[in-house]
Amino acid sequence: MMDQQMTRAEQNLLMLQSLISSSEKFYVWCYDAEGRFVATNCPEETRDVLEQAFFLTEGMEKLLLYARESDNTRPRIIGSPIGMQWALSYESERSRRLIFLAGPVFYTAPTERQLRVALRPYTHSRENAAWAVELFRLLPELPVMSYAVFTRYTLMVHNMLTGQQLGLEVFDAGNPGQEKAPSGPRPGRDRSKIYLAERAMLQMVRNGDINYQGILQNVVSGSPGVPVQGQDPLRQVKTSIIVFTSLVCRAAMEGGLSPEIAYPLGDSYIQSAEDCRDSGELSALAQTMYHDFIYRVHHLHVNPDYSHAIQKCCDYIQLSLDRKIRTEDLAALVGYTEYYLTEKFKKETGQSLSSYIRYAKVERAKVLLESSELSIREIAEQLAFNTVNYFIQSFRDTTGYSPAQYRKRFRGG
16 A cells, blocks of 8 residues: 555656756655655655654644644645744545645744754754754755745645645634634733733834743733734734734844844734735744744844854853753853863943843843733742742842832832
């Protein structure tokens, strides 16, 4: 049976290749109904790396979930936390269905630094870290195409496989299993909490703070978006993304990004939102936009007098505020002895390594005090302080206030 599937899949792949320009790196993968690999037109030297990306970011779970839906006959776009996009399609004969996966593509070319941040949750093991190195090596070769082009290729694949003649409106109509906008009354919105969380989110942009994921999640979970009722759920999501982009664009300018850069960049993302035809892709676009503006401001704040090694340590500290940061780990990161690193760090930054780490953690604590209802103890634990008392003393030494006083003062209590 597998040989028959292989033959059929290979025939389909050959037909697809004849339809797609040879200059496009548009790969198609074929799996059986149980998720077992059958065939692909992806080159052998990149196949394992890209397939691993799909598995690690839970793409296979989504593929199998969607394939089991009895009425799922439309193509479907699958986003991922690392910005890779994939598209699913199926054979027309359900009794011997093959699943076809197109991709991956990026809507905008990622930088290595952006990809490193996005991959952080997936590279804890030595094996996955080695895979990430290979992915970074392939970065210049990864396909980049606009949403509009990708959806057209996706429809081409789907229509050829199924004999259907679907148009782009299929993405407007949504996919089976996709959440529908609630039709009843909206739950109560604690606007004061939403305001505090959004204020913190925009402050992250002004600061170019690359360790933004937790704050962004607080905002997303706390605010369902612009509360505009309408018949078109997709339009409502687009409205929220446009408002979000406008706020982030202005925060980036307040953080130092030139209006000549910020306005066209914001306009480009807003146009991309208007062009989107799937709510899942709008969510991925919003995260890409926020990430892009954060890193552009971060780059402006990088001290040109810092050596590459010291800046690398600073970035590592910023991304590791939720753990104990040891001098030996930083020394290993840049290939220095601990003594040489501590001397060089103080010479370039004017602060001891321990003072710099403590200051960075206090700055993050200020954001959490401003934007969350976490207790003082919970914040101390989240930032990996040895004791609550040490956190309180460090905060007081840095700001002149205790954490409780700071929260009360900030919130006007």
